[in-house]
Amino acid sequence: MVSSPHPSFFQAVAAVVRKDLTAEFRSRELLSAMLVFSLLVILIFNYALELELGVREKVAAGVLWATFAFAGTLGLNRSMSTEKDRGCLDGLLLAPVDRSAIFFGKAISNLVFMLIVEAIVLPLYALLYNEGRIFQPGFLAVVLLGSIGYIAVGTLLSAMSVQTRTRDVLLPILLFPVAIPVLLSAVKASTGFLTGAEMAEIWPPLNLLIVYDIIFTAVAFMVFDAVVEE
Amino acid sequence: MIEVKKLVKRFGLKAVLRGMDFHVERGEFVALLGPNGAGKTTFLRILSSLARPSLGEVKVAGFHLPQQASQVRAHLGVVSHMPLLYGDLTAEENLQFYARMYGIADAGPRITGMLEMVGLENRRRDLVRTFSRGMQQRLAIGRAVLHKPDVILFDEPYTGLDQDASSMLDKVLRSVAAQGHTVVMTSHDLARAEDLATRFDILTRGVIAASTSRESLGRDNLLTFYKQALAV
Amino acid sequence: MSSKPTLLKILDVTSLILLGAATYLALVYAPTERVMGDVQRVFYFHIGTAWVGLLGFVLAAVVGVAYLVSKDLKWDIIGVATIEISVVFFFITIMLGSIWARPTWNTWWNWDPRLTTAAITELVYVAYFMLRAGLEDPERRARFGAVYALLGGLSAPITFMAIRLFRSIHPVVIGTGQGETLPLSSDMKVAFFFALFAFTVIFIDLFWNRIRLGQLESKVEQLKLKVM
Numbered sequence: 001m002v003s004s005p006h007p008s009f010f011q012a013v014a015a016v017v018r019k020d021l022t023a024e025f026r027s028r029e030l031l032s033a034m035l036v037f038s039l040l041v042i043l044i045f046n047y048a049l050e051l052e053l054g055v056r057e058k059v060a061a062g063v064l065w066a067t068f069a070f071a072g073t074l075g076l077n078r079s080m081s082t083e084k085d086r087g088c089l090d091g092l093l094l095a096p097v098d099r100s101a102i103f104f105g106k107a108i109s110n111l112v113f114m115l116i117v118e119a120i121v122l123p124l125y126a127l128l129y130n131e132g133r134i135f136q137p138g139f140l141a142v143v144l145l146g147s148i149g150y151i152a153v154g155t156l157l158s159a160m161s162v163q164t165r166t167r168d169v170l171l172p173i174l175l176f177p178v179a180i181p182v183l184l185s186a187v188k189a190s191t192g193f194l195t196g197a198e199m200a201e202i203w204p205p206l207n208l209l210i211v212y213d214i215i216f217t218a219v220a221f222m223v224f225d226a227v228v229e230e
Numbered sequence: 231m232i233e234v235k236k237l238v239k240r241f242g243l244k245a246v247l248r249g250m251d252f253h254v255e256r257g258e259f260v261a262l263l264g265p266n267g268a269g270k271t272t273f274l275r276i277l278s279s280l281a282r283p284s285l286g287e288v289k290v291a292g293f294h295l296p297q298q299a300s301q302v303r304a305h306l307g308v309v310s311h312m313p314l315l316y317g318d319l320t321a322e323e324n325l326q327f328y329a330r331m332y333g334i335a336d337a338g339p340r341i342t343g344m345l346e347m348v349g350l351e352n353r354r355r356d357l358v359r360t361f362s363r364g365m366q367q368r369l370a371i372g373r374a375v376l377h378k379p380d381v382i383l384f385d386e387p388y389t390g391l392d393q394d395a396s397s398m399l400d401k402v403l404r405s406v407a408a409q410g411h412t413v414v415m416t417s418h419d420l421a422r423a424e425d426l427a428t429r430f431d432i433l434t435r436g437v438i439a440a441s442t443s444r445e446s447l448g449r450d451n452l453l454t455f456y457k458q459a460l461a462v
Numbered sequence: 463m464s465s466k467p468t469l470l471k472i473l474d475v476t477s478l479i480l481l482g483a484a485t486y487l488a489l490v491y492a493p494t495e496r497v498m499g500d501v502q503r504v505f506y507f508h509i510g511t512a513w514v515g516l517l518g519f520v521l522a523a524v525v526g527v528a529y530l531v532s533k534d535l536k537w538d539i540i541g542v543a544t545i546e547i548s549v550v551f552f553f554i555t556i557m558l559g560s561i562w563a564r565p566t567w568n569t570w571w572n573w574d575p576r577l578t579t580a581a582i583t584e585l586v587y588v589a590y591f592m593l594r595a596g597l598e599d600p601e602r603r604a605r606f607g608a609v610y611a612l613l614g615g616l617s618a619p620i621t622f623m624a625i626r627l628f629r630s631i632h633p634v635v636i637g638t639g640q641g642e643t644l645p646l647s648s649d650m651k652v653a654f655f656f657a658l659f660a661f662t663v664i665f666i667d668l669f670w671n672r673i674r675l676g677q678l679e680s681k682v683e684q685l686k687l688k689v690m
Contacts, residue, residue: 006304007333015330023318026357087312091373093280094314095331096303153613160606164596173592174610177585178617184624205627212620219616223609226530230281230601242600243684 012097016105020079021112030078034071034117041067042125060131061190065146065183068118072150073175075113077168079106080158093228103224107155114147131194138193142206146186149213150179156220159227185209231256231381231412232277237286239272246272248436249286256380259413261427263420263456268433270416274385277414278308291380304332307374307411310385313366314373317359321350321369324358325376332377344372348402364395371402375411382406384415388422396422424452432459470670477667480660484510484653492653501565506653508558510661511551512580517665518548519583523615526608538604539676541611542594547668549587551661552580579622586614 007015024030045063049055083089083106092102122143126134133139154175161170185205192202234252238245246269254260264270275281277290279299288295291305308314315324325344329337345351348368358366367387374382387403388396403426407413417423423430430452431441440459447455488506522544529537559577560570571577590610597603 006300007331011333012331015327018330019316019319019323019327022323023316027318082316082318086317087310087314088316090280090308090310090312091314091328092331094278094303094306094308095328096300096333097331098300156609156613160593160609161596163602163606164593165598166592166596170592170596173589177582177589178613180582181617181620181624184621184628188624188628205624208620208624208627215616215620216613219613223530223612226605226609243680243687 006096009098009101012095012101013105013108016092016102017108017112020106020109023082024109024113030075031113031116033078034075034113035120037074038067038071038117038121039124041070042121042128056129057131057194058191060125060129060194061187064122064125065187065190067121068114068147069150069176069179069183070172071117072114072147072154073172075117076110076151076154076158076175077162077171079110079113080155080162081168084162089228099225099228100221102228103155103159103221106159107151107220110155111147111151114151115144118143118147133194133196136193138202139190142186142189142193142209145206145209145213146182146190149182149209149216150175152213152217152220153179153182156224156227159224181212182209185212231258231291232414233287233289234277235287237273237276237288238284239269239276239281240284245284246436247276250433250437252431252438254412254414256412257410258429259407259427260415260429260431261423262414262416262431262433263423264416264433265460269436270433271385273433274308274310274383274414274416277381278306278383279303304377305380307377307379307382308385309367309370309374309383309387311387311389313358313363313370315358315366315369318357320355320357321345321361322354324369325373328373328376334377337376340376344376347405348372349398362395364391364398367391367395367399368402371399371406375406375409379411381412381414384413384417386416386418388417388419400425420452420456430455432456434460466674470667470674473663473667473670477660477664480663484657484660487653487656492650493647499565501562504558504562506657507661508555508562509654510657511558512555512576513658514661514665515548515552515555515580515583517662518544518551519587519615519618522548522611526611526615529604529608530612535600535604535680538600538607539673539680541604541607543669543672543676545587545590545611546672547665549584549591551665552584552587555580556584573625575622575625578625579618582621583614583618586610586617590614 042063045066049059049063083092093099122134126132154171157174157178158171161167161174164170185208188205189202189209191197192205232252232254234250237247237250237252239247250269250273252273262270262273272281276283276288276295279295279302282296290302293301293305295302316327319327322341322345325341326337329341334340342351345354348371350365350369350372353361353365358369361369371387384403387399391399400422403415407426415423415427427444429441429443430447432439432455440455442455484506488503492503492506494500494502522541525537525541525544529535529541556577559574559580563572564570590607593610594603594607597606
């Protein structure tokens with residue numbers, strides 16, 4: 001019998017990402033759910049907060065990040081459920097690949113889905129509220145960094161919550177308290193860019209966001225083994 | 231190929247496997263039989279590196295578990311009662327994914343060969359969620375042997391299959407066995423096991439209570455042997 | 463398992479005495495604070511319980527790592543004990559903080575970074591218990607609990623920093639920190655440090671008792687299985 005070579009780490013990650021994207025672009029169930037949900041949340045905020053011009057620029061970042069946080073949990077739940085439901089997680093674990101490759105593969109796929117939703121919601125928001133400043137590189141960078149941190153922790157926690165009895169319901173409960181630093185820093189930094197504040201003001205939350213991303217991505221991938229394996 | 235010595239597996243404080251010994255030579259086809267809850271699935275999970283032994287020694291294809299789990303995985307194929315397939319991908323895409331995950335270069339021809347072997351060549355571009363359970367199971371076997379593993383584990387592969395599907399699965403299993411793989415199969419279906427296996431082991435109360443080869447079974451039928459083993 | 467060790471019994475009694483003494487010191491012995499009046503006395507217990515809660519939560523993260531490394535279930539019993547006690551103590555901290563805020567700043571809550579972090583950490587702990595409740599397998603419960611305790615432990619200081627950064631947006635009622643800028647007379651200092659000491663001892667007492675409880679629970683499970 002010929003023994004097969006192991007795939008390289010990068011090959012394994014790429015395979016998982018490719019698989020997730022192929023499956024999702026075919027059915028588009030997840031993306032459409034996340035998108036519709038996001039738009040509905042913004043609609044609700046619109047009426048709940050009576051966003052008049054002066055107030056709006058101060059809360060825009062908050063509204064957007066709250067929306068992304070909620071839509072994000074939808075995506076995270078669904079992404080892990082598809083693995084769990086047909087036993088596919090076992091299929092992944094049976095492959096001769098490092099467990100962290102599975103983590104990075106899932107996290108990258110989840111990140112891509114979140115970014116796609118953001119890429120559609122943000123221009124729409126800009127259109128609805130005549131908020132062109134959203135397209136600054138600074139603002140977009142914050143969206144990217146915030147999403148990274150949120151998804152890194154979210155992927156790890158979704159791997160846990162999918163193995164519990166309470167499943168989907170548990171993920172936001174686990175995720176939100178631990179993701180508060182991401183959300184707060186992202187909102188603060190985003191608002192800074194939107195209101196044209198000085199870089200000196202924007203830098204501290206931005207810095208914190210980067211620190212969070214680094215620490216939690218590292219911890220998440222180190223600890224992922226313990227969560228998926230016995 | 232498979233060597234298990236004094237394997238103990240506990241869940242919390244409950245011991246499911248209690249000092250089990252198990253030995254399989256290359257090329258053997260072992261049917262692992264036993265009542266529900268005997269620990270057959272747990273045992274296969276340990277052999278496939280998905281679960282860890284609490285105590286004891288486990289060696290598969292010459293590698294120790296759990297320390298050399300990664301090498302074991304490269305030499306092992308598993309078919310469980312869950313299909314381990316992605317519904318939103320085609321049959322071909324599923325096999326391509328697993329080919330990549332096992333680091334198989336130039337997988338194209340091998341995938342085609344596999345699809346032919348399991349009789350799904352004409353459905354290669356169809357989404358797996360449109361497949362019947364029997365078809366999914368056959369594809370799952372294709373997935374399991376894609377990387378030409380030395381050892382194949384089947385956990386209750388006939389679960390949920392009707393007569394036709396079972397016969398088709400028979401054919402596939404026979405051709406797999408003919409290729410010289412070492413196979414361990416758990417099953418409730420004694421008749422099928424009797425047809426396919428070269429050896430029969432009975433797992434009960436956490437250990438192998440009895441073992442016999444096809445030759446020794448001779449005129450006794452398997453059911454009698456099975457009942458005797460459980461009665462002890 | 464032997465009956466309660468004598469040392470633990472002594473500790474139980476000592477804790478009660480210390481609690482009584484600390485209460486006396488806080489409520490009677492310490493002089494009334496000039497600016498805030500009697501409500502300021504809440505402060506002695508408020509800091510005491512916060513200190514214990516903080517101790518517990520750092521311990522929980524460390525114990526979580528210990529479990530993940532050693533896979534020894536005793537660390538799980540310790541982790542659960544720690545977090546249970548900290549949940550209660552942080553809750554008391556938050557309640558006392560609220561009681562202090564009301565007459566002082568005419569609001570039940572003032573979004574002070576420390577208090578808010580305590581509240582969020584409290585939510586992390588509640589989530590911890592909900593996570594464990596959703597799992598049957600004790601080994602998996604221990605593993606996931608350890609992971610989450612670690613994540614929670616790491617996120618709390620960062621949460622604190624993030625909330626501090628956020629202050630300029632939130633309408634902070636009156637910004638003096640809780641206690642730092644209060645001038646303490648020497649009598650007050652006695653009450654304050656005594657409360658800290660008392661609560662530490664109480665923590666150890668509760669902690670030891672809770673671990674014993676955990677071990678007994680484990681023993682019961684074992685016996686149940688033997689009978690079955």
